[in-house]
Amino acid sequence: MADLTRLTATELAATIATKDASAVEVAQAHLDRIAAVDERVHAFLHVDAEGALAQAKRVDAGEISGPLAGVPLALKDLITMRGIPTTCGSRILEGWRPPYDATVVTRLRDAGVVILGKTNMDEFAMGSSTEHSAFGPTHNPWDLDRIPGGSGGGSAAAVAAFEAPIAIGTDTGGSIRQPGAVTGTVGVKPTYGGVSRYGLVALASSLDQAGPCARTVEDAALLHAVIGGHDPLDSTSIDAPVPDVVAAARRKDIKGLKVGVVRELQGEGYQAGVEQRFREAVALLEQLGAEVHEVSCPHFEYALPAYYLILPSECSSNLARFDSIRYGLRVGDDGERSAEEVMALTREAGFGAEAKRRIMLGTYALSSGYYDAYYGSAQKVRTLITRDFEAAFAKVDVLVSPTTPTTAFRIGERIDDPMAMYLADLCTIPSNLAGNASMSLPVGLAPEDGLPVGLQVMAPPMADDRLYLLGGALEEALLGSWGAPILEGAPAL
Numbered sequence: 256m257a258d259l260t261r262l263t264a265t266e267l268a269a270t271i272a273t274k275d276a277s278a279v280e281v282a283q284a285h286l287d288r289i290a291a292v293d294e295r296v297h298a299f300l301h302v303d304a305e306g307a308l309a310q311a312k313r314v315d316a317g318e319i320s321g322p323l324a325g326v327p328l329a330l331k332d333l334i335t336m337r338g339i340p341t342t343c344g345s346r347i348l349e350g351w352r353p354p355y356d357a358t359v360v361t362r363l364r365d366a367g368v369v370i371l372g373k374t375n376m377d378e379f380a381m382g383s384s385t386e387h388s389a390f391g392p393t394h395n396p397w398d399l400d401r402i403p404g405g406s407g408g409g410s411a412a413a414v415a416a417f418e419a420p421i422a423i424g425t426d427t428g429g430s431i432r433q434p435g436a437v438t439g440t441v442g443v444k445p446t447y448g449g450v451s452r453y454g455l456v457a458l459a460s461s462l463d464q465a466g467p468c469a470r471t472v473e474d475a476a477l478l479h480a481v482i483g484g485h486d487p488l489d490s491t492s493i494d495a496p497v498p499d500v501v502a503a504a505r506r507k508d509i510k511g512l513k514v515g516v517v518r519e520l521q522g523e524g525y526q527a528g529v530e531q532r533f534r535e536a537v538a539l540l541e542q543l544g545a546e547v548h549e550v551s552c553p554h555f556e557y558a559l560p561a562y563y564l565i566l567p568s569e570c571s572s573n574l575a576r577f578d579s580i581r582y583g584l585r586v587g588d589d590g591e592r593s594a595e596e597v598m599a600l601t602r603e604a605g606f607g608a609e610a611k612r613r614i615m616l617g618t619y620a621l622s623s624g625y626y627d628a629y630y631g632s633a634q635k636v637r638t639l640i641t642r643d644f645e646a647a648f649a650k651v652d653v654l655v656s657p658t659t660p661t662t663a664f665r666i667g668e669r670i671d672d673p674m675a676m677y678l679a680d681l682c683t684i685p686s687n688l689a690g691n692a693s694m695s696l697p698v699g700l701a702p703e704d705g706l707p708v709g710l711q712v713m714a715p716p717m718a719d720d721r722l723y724l725l726g727g728a729l730e731e732a733l734l735g736s737w738g739a740p741i742l743e744g745a746p747a748l
């Protein structure tokens with residue numbers, strides 16, 4: 256039989272439905288692949304072979320069917336799954352086994368998806384490389400000395416290394432799209448409120464959004480359709496039908512689609528090969544019948560500084576719950592020390608440097624006397640960025656840009672330079688601040704280093720289908736041209 260790990264989710268579901276392979280065989284093939292390569296990739300923090308095989312058996316017994324029944328998936332380790340460790344890449348949650356499932360997990364189980372395990376990430380999703388994981392970095396399957404992006408580098412690397420055909424990530428400032436770009440995979444940040452946040456450990460509640468990682472646009476759409484939609488357990492969840500992303504991915508006709516190239520997301524600081532592949536992809540869109548315009552979003556240049564006030568502020572408040580008292584790590588509790596001392600010792604030992612940096616920054620930005628000057632101003636900038644998007648979407652249907660200014664950098668290269676690390680998210684952050692829908696899809700390899708380049712598509716809130724419309728058409732056109740090697744996937748490990 257052909258190597259089952261090389262098939263897409265769509266192909267696997269068909270193979271299982273026609274009984275050419277059982278769901279158990281498919282799950283076992285992926286567990287074997289993990290056993291063979293994950294020592295080098297380190298995409299997984301926890302593999303749940305028993306749970307995966309039990310779910311696969313239910314599919315084989317005919318208890319569950321559907322477009323993703325029996326398809327294996329990797330889950331980012333800040334999404335709760337009952338009884339399975341959830342670490343968020345941090346020591347502070349040591350020993351915690353959540354007593355409940357996230358809504359995303361419930362929906363995956365109900366759809367017959369086989370969850371293989373939990374993937375590595377930067378601590379509490381703060382970072383662009385997975386180097387801030389307390390459990391060591393993940394390695395990029397295209398070059399093991401390079402980062403797979405972050406914070407969801409584990410999910411993207413698992414998909415790029417054929418350890419799982421699909422994965423779930425979360426995106427607060429780019430953590431699905433930036434790893435997607437640097438690993439040659441598809442990553443989608445749905446509209447804010449489009450996918451339930453219930454059971455996601457919060458980083459910055461006004462920005463966080465779970466979404467799909469996949470090797471093809473259609474696979475991402477199938478996953479989006481399973482996890483999306485209103486959830487009464489999340490008060491910010493949008494009570495409206497999810498646009499038909501699957502039909503959009505399959506349409507493959509973008510004649511007349513108005514595409515805006517964002518003037519501010521190119522030029523100085525962008526790697527030549529990234530710009531080249533981006534420009535070629537835009538030319539291809541034009542050949543496919545899209546109308547391409549240049550569009551200006553003048554306030555995007557303030558997105559990064561505004562984000563680095565809003566995110567630390569919200570995260571300092573959210574991370575205050577890790578206090579050693581109710582669950583997770585507890586350090587120095589010798590019966591003599593006060594609760595405050597134990598709390599301080601635990602937080603000192605349990606949080607890494609980047610988490611501490613942001614907690615301190617955020618606490619400062621929210622302190623009385625500074626609140627308006629920092630947090631208040633950043634929120635005003637956020638409104639201006641939202642208005643830039645609104646003005647742009649009055650003229651065009653979607654916006655495009657490179658997903659990241661550069662291809663994957665080397666492990667260690669930016670670890671001591673927070674600003675350089677933050678710049679990896681220059682292009683992705685505006686969509687989080689405005690809450691709109693956004694996708695990264697691979698558009699080839701940069702000529703100078705042979706590493707994947709991602710193109711970002713941005714659409715208005717609740718117009719997620721436009722991402723898939725453009726993505727599906729561009730992916731198909733690329734298959735017949737310079738994009739072919741990337742779509743075949745990362746070199747065998």
Ligand code: GLN
Nearest residue numbers: 380381382427428429430
């Ligand atoms: N790299 C960004 C950060 O460090 C993105 C985080 C995210 O999307 N979770 O904040």
